[in-house]
Amino acid sequence: MASPSDESELQNGGGEAAPESVPEPKVEVSTEAEAKVDGDPEQTVIQSNDAENTPSAEQSAKPELQKDEGSQTFTMRELLSELKDSEGNSAAREGETRDASHHYSSESTQQQHHIDHNDPAMDLINSVTGVDEEGRSRQRILAFAARRYASAIERNSEDYDALYNWALVLQESADNVGPDSSSPSKDALLEEACKKYDEATRLCPTLHDAFYNWAIAISDRAKMRGRTKEAEELWKQATRNYEKAVQLNWNSPQALNNWGLALQELSAIVPVREKQTIVRTAISKFRAAIQLQFDFHRAIYNLGTVLYGLAEDTLRAGGIVDKEVSPNELYSQSAIYIAAAHALKPNYSVYRSALRLVRSMLPLPYLKVGYLTAPPAGNPVAPHGDWKRTQFVLNHEGLQQLNKVEQKQTPQTLSGRSGDAVYIDKAAIKVDVPDIVSVSACADLTLPAGAGLCIDTIHGPVFLVADSWESLDGWFDAIRLVYTIFARGKSDVLAGIITG
Secondary structure: OOOOOOOOOOOOOOOOOOOOOOOOOOOOOOOOOOEOOOOOOEEEOOOOOOOOOOOOOOOOOOEEEEEOOOOOEEHHHHHHHHHHHHHHHHHHHHOOOOOOOHHHHHHHHHHHHHHHHHHHHHHHHHHHOOOOOHHHHHHHHHHHHHHHHHHHHOOOOOOOHHHHHHHHHHHHHOOOOOOOOOOOHHHHHHHHHHHHHHHHHHOOOOOOHHHHHHHHHHHHHHHHHOOOHHHHHHHHHHHHHHHHHHHHHHOOHHHHHHHHHHHHHHHOOOHHHHHHHHHHHHHHHHHHHHHHHOOOOHHHHHHHHHHHHHHHHHHOOOOOOOOOOOHHHHHHHHHHHHHHHHOOOOOOOOHHHHHHHHHHHHHOOOEEEEEEEEEEHHHHHHHOHOEEEEEEEEOOOEEEEEOOOEEOOOOOOOOOOOOEEEEEEEOEEEEEEEHEEEEEEEEOOOOOEEEEEEEEEEEEEEEEEEEOOOHHHHHHHOOOOOOOHOOOOHHHHHHHHOOO
16 A cells, blocks of 8 residues: 555545554553554555545535544554563573473474464464564464463363464464465454464453454455455354454443444445444444543544545435534534544644644634533622523633623734624633533523533533534543643644644
């Protein structure tokens, strides 16, 4: 695949390539293993979701977002380090006691040959050479590990830990296959890994890491098949395994993120009548991942990409598709999440490129502008009749109510534009970001009917009501993201985005 430039080729007949979503890596034997970047994360591009519905030139003016593959796998550093030590210690012991244990060594060698020649999975692993010296060294260790797990399974066919680790070795070996290699194929290694995961989960149905990594292996196989019926079935299998992984370990933002990605890929293949439901489900998974980990920049960014795709679908459909959300509103929501991901990870080139595409879709110089129903300032328990639906703006400093008490024409600016000057009432509601303690949805009978929002601050709670529950989700996420960016010391980055 060609590396994209800042001006990527059009995927929808116009505009630039749109940012792709970011999957989470495999879970390894060591939970402390660090993530690696597998290839250039900017290389993969999602094509138009509906090739038959080619948009007009005007509709295609919007750029298409490009997925950032992010970290594909964990390195297995802890496992490989352990195996290196085991291999080295084994060799040292063999050198010290070669004469005394020659008969034992011969038996071990015969057992190794028996395993190597009677297991198709070992044949595949032994055929992988690696693309460079580091890859060849890595593969020798993986082959050693595979023989170790195969021996364990020969001794005990119900050793699900050995099956799980053997599947990991097969999956890692698949990543070690060169792009031009034809024997063995990456797909064959992944297929064998899936068989081992299947056996391991049959023996231990609560092995959530196995379901998670199995889903990643299935997803990798699906990617090789494009937008075919076979790929559709594989993506469905992947979503089922991610669902099982989340059921067994609900506190996993990584599994939720990857579940959302699998649904996003599936939505590009299924018939149009099924697409909207799958896309909405993907949105809910990304949002759930963010709720578990507020600064999970991958899920934040991925939510932006799926909303961008929904905006394009809505535009192609000629306007409103669901719940009366316009394409412009969806584009603006998408830009909020992409801007937040960039603020949290400003040096990440994928986010930076995406932001250049969507920044103009923000209500600059604010991050979000919209309507909320609010009580009179300073009187949170005012009668419902005194609550008014007014405009609010959110930026890096906080949430501010706009009470237009006076308007006048401003002088023409250097840009040649003129507009209304808005004077903010001193009694307007204002929430500064540093004062926020928590943000939550609330259903309180003392509030007017609607989707309640509670912003707890060091000065006491602020209660507001959104127009709808979907609107509440947007406000809830935006306020929480601004606070998270502040807590991570990145408010200056966000300020630069929205103020230029």
